[in-house]
Amino acid sequence: MSKEKMMVISQKESFIVRVLINKVSATGAECNFVTWTVNEISSGLEGVSLIVLYMDDGDRPGEDILHFLTDTLEEKSLEMIIVGEHPDIQYVCDHVPGEMIYMTFTRPVDNNKFVGAVTEYFAKADSGAFKKSILIVDDDPQYLTIIREWLKGTYKVSMANSGLQAIKWLGKNKVDLILLDHEMPVTSGPQVLEMLRSDSETRSIPVMFLTGKGDKDSVMEVVSLRPEGYFLKNIQKEELLEKLQEFFILHK
Structure with a gap:
């Protein structure tokens, strides 16, 4: 089985983002961070099984980025985990179809629950649950x-x-x-x-x-x-x- 790969997208690689990446990496998965620009997201997509969108301090990606993410998720038959405050999560949910959102987490994130959701997603992806x-x-x-x-x-x-x-x-x-x-x-x-x-x-x-x-x-x-x-x-x-x-x- 190929190594599972997670991409975390945020405005900046904060301390909490690094913690989440390290927690998931400890399970044996490959994790990488990119900022929410089309170029960075595009360059890091190879082999990605799961996308995590992390929003901090009221920062939100633009509608153009959410549109690009929607197209990417559809094309690659992937889903996304969203992390942020309630208004920020709702903003993303208003722009991304619900069937493409695997789970949402409000900040502060429970690290164990987050890692559990990621490993559960990888297991489902490996079984073909998200394939057409x-x-x-x-x-x-x-x-x-x-x-x-x-x-x-x-x-x-x-x-x-x-x-x-x-x-x-x-x-x-x-x-x-x-x-x-x-x-x-x-x-x-x-x-x-x-x-x-x-x-x-x-x-x-x-x-x-x-x-x-x-x-x-x-x-x-x-x-x-x-x-x-x-x-x-x-x-x-x-x-x-x-x-x-x-x-x-x-x-x-």
């Missing part, structure tokens, strides 16, 4: 395995080798996106999509088709079913990852 979940549905086991290998580092990936197996799996599990083979025997992709949209429990799940046919008529047939999108099966790994990232950013 994708279900791949395809009757070709080799193709299923290839796509899973491509995606598993970024997403929580599940697989089903038939439409009926997918429907059964979705009866007990939730998912953020379904990648659905258009050309499957027995129960085709369009039939599966129809079943999903006729059920109140699954009709809102985004579906993207996987298709091996790239001619105009075949593509028009796929598009006419109004999925959230489609991918040709000859798509390369980097393009697929890029397109999926764009999808999740646009569908917050």
